[in-house]
Each structure stands twice: as structure tokens, then as C-alpha cells.
Amino acid sequence: MLVSVYRYNPEVDDKPHMQDYNIELPEGRDLMVLDVLQLIKDQDPTLGYRRSCREGVCGSDGMNMNGVNGLACITPVSAAAKNGKLILRPLPGLPVVRDLVVDMTMFYQQFEKVEPYLLNNTPAPAIERLQSPEDRAKLDGLYECILCACCTTSCPSFWWNPDKFIGPAGLLQAYRFLADSRDTATEERLAGLEDPFSVFRCRGIMNCVAVCPKGLNPTKAIGHIRQMLLQRGS
Amino acid sequence: MVSRVSGATNLGRNGLHDWVLQRFSAIVLAIYTLGLLGWFAVNPDFSYGAWRGLFDATWMKIATLAAIIALCAHAWIGMWTIATDYLTSLALGKAATFVRLLFQAGCVILIFTYLVWGVQILWGL
Numbered sequence A: 001m002l003v004s005v006y007r008y009n010p011e012v013d014d015k016p017h018m019q020d021y022n023i024e025l026p027e028g029r030d031l032m033v034l035d036v037l038q039l040i041k042d043q044d045p046t047l048g049y050r051r052s053c054r055e056g057v058c059g060s061d062g063m064n065m066n067g068v069n070g071l072a073c074i075t076p077v078s079a080a081a082k083n084g085k086l087i088l089r090p091l092p093g094l095p096v097v098r099d100l101v102v103d104m105t106m107f108y109q110q111f112e113k114v115e116p117y118l119l120n121n122t123p124a125p126a127i128e129r130l131q132s133p134e135d136r137a138k139l140d141g142l143y144e145c146i147l148c149a150c151c152t153t154s155c156p157s158f159w160w161n162p163d164k165f166i167g168p169a170g171l172l173q174a175y176r177f178l179a180d181s182r183d184t185a186t187e188e189r190l191a192g193l194e195d196p197f198s199v200f201r202c203r204g205i206m207n208c209v210a211v212c213p214k215g216l217n218p219t220k221a222i223g224h225i226r227q228m229l230l231q232r233g234s
Numbered sequence B: 001m002v003s004r005v006s007g008a009t010n011l012g013r014n015g016l017h018d019w020v021l022q023r024f025s026a027i028v029l030a031i032y033t034l035g036l037l038g039w040f041a042v043n044p045d046f047s048y049g050a051w052r053g054l055f056d057a058t059w060m061k062i063a064t065l066a067a068i069i070a071l072c073a074h075a076w077i078g079m080w081t082i083a084t085d086y087l088t089s090l091a092l093g094k095a096a097t098f099v100r101l102l103f104q105a106g107c108v109i110l111i112f113t114y115l116v117w118g119v120q121i122l123w124g125l
């Protein structure tokens, strides 16, 4: 199979280029894209990419496969390749460190902005803060995010304003803590989201929903945040 | 919240207000357009006299003025959003703020012209 990979080493290359590899795929088995990357690396050890758990849990091998963001470790070659060709590029919209490795700083900065941890100003209980099963159920579909950045880097609003728009992953977490019955900072959290960029740059094109490898729905969470802002404002 | 929105692009704007105004003005424009289309439907032999009669009525002047104001607000928020999406330092480098402010000034002048012109036409000044 023909695999075309984005190559860029800022120390030696003036600009990025695509490098083609011919990879012998085993008969009768569908490899994952990450396996193909390993086969390439056996041929060409200079190729750089991130990986860790190789089973869709760590979120480190997010990349753009034939134009679609996803995790290389859980995307079968048959699903990614088109016309017998596999095209691998780094996640769009973030600076490239080398080959398929991107600098996630901007992504993490937006995540940090939403204060993704429990804020509670009441005295700490002796053992733990309890939550009813109903309240706990509100966090389903929110807490599972593995911060792979597939969603945020597929969002044009983030491409245009990566320093101001929080992006789908960050907003999913913002809502995760707004929805948490144990969090007491709802008012402060909402006040920090009211400007024209943080939340309102979302135009609901739902690229995030289409690519999330965990099947999460950031657009829905953003809708909930808007509703909370509206209720607070009226 | 750790760090708030950076840069001078905000000018004290509130995203929620813009968002609500954008939707509200869209509803006003939709109602006005449907109303006009409805008028055309019941006045198939549309003449200058009938058109004149429609716009001589005070309620129609008020409705049209509301639609013009809604259009101006809608256009301004929309153009401001487009400008802050595409005319950024990421796309244009150092000149971005200057280019964007120039573009926005052009929009303001155009929108204001339309508003005054619309009022002039409505009241036949």
C-alpha cells in the first residue's frame, strides 16, 4: 500500500514535504494505522510520531488520516485509506514540532482557562463529597474525554482564533464542571465565558462531534453552556 | 477563570448580548420578509399606487424601520465576527489590527449610510 506521510524536521528542512512509502500489508488482516506507522519506522527510523497505550485510551496518537482527524491506534487502515492510498498528516492548526508531532501548548492553554477541576468553597467533609446517582449521571458523556485534541484541531474557529476560542475539548470540560453538583463556582465560571470568543465563536458546524474517537458531543455541551449563560443573563 | 480573553478585539463586547441580538434581529427580518411576501401574494396585480399606499401607512413605516435597524445590527455583528475570524495577526501578521479596523470602519460607514438612506426613503424626505 502507498502511504504518504508529512515530513518536517525544522532543524534540516526549509519546509514540510510529503514522503511516499510502499508498505507490504499482511494478507487477510486489517491493520490499524498505528501498526502501519510502525512498519514505516522499521524502514525509516527518522520518522517521528507520538504513541503510548496503542488502544485509544491515552490520546497521544491523534493525527489527520486522509483528511480526517482520529486516533491512529484505533482507526483501521481500511476505514482511513481512500483509493488504496493512506495519507498521514499532523493534527491541523497547531505548530509542528517534527513530522506527525505537534506542539499542544495552545490546546492545553485553552483547557487550563476553564479551570478543569472541582471548585468548592464549602468546608471539606470528613470523608468525601457525596453525589446522587442522578447528579452523577449528568457527567456521563463529559468526563470521558482523553484530551486527544482531534476535535479542537478540526474546528475552523480554533484555527482562526486559537488564542481566544476555547475550542470543543475545553468547552466540554467547562460544561463538565458547570454540570457537577459538587462545584460551587458556577457563577464565576459562567462570567469567564461570556465574552464574544471563548464560547460564542462556536458556529455549530459539529466537526468536533464527527471526529471524536470517544463518541462525545462537544456541540451539545456548548449548547448547554449557552443556555446557562442565557438563563444567567435574563 | 485563569486568563481572560486577550487582545483589543473585544472592546467591551459581550458575546451573549451579540448572540441574542443576532438571533432576535434574524427573527425580525424573517417576519418582515414573510409579511412582504404575503403582501405580494394577496396583491398579485401589484401597482405603484398599491405599493405607495402600503408604505404610506404609519405601521408599515414602523415595521420597515424596525427591519432596517435589525438589518444594520445583524450586519454589524456578522461583519465584526467575520473580521475577527479572518483578519487576525495569524493570517496577516503585524498589519492585522490596522487592516481589520479599516475594514470595520468601512462596514460602519456603509451600514450607517444604509440606515440614513432607508429613513430618507421611508419618509420621502
Ligand code: SF4
Pocket (backbone or CB within 6 Å): A144, A145, A146, A147, A148, A149, A150, A151, A152, A168, A169, A172, A211, A212, A213, A214, A215, A216, A218
Ligand atoms: S472531546 Fe473527543 S475528540 Fe475532543 S479531545 Fe476529548 S476525546 Fe478527543
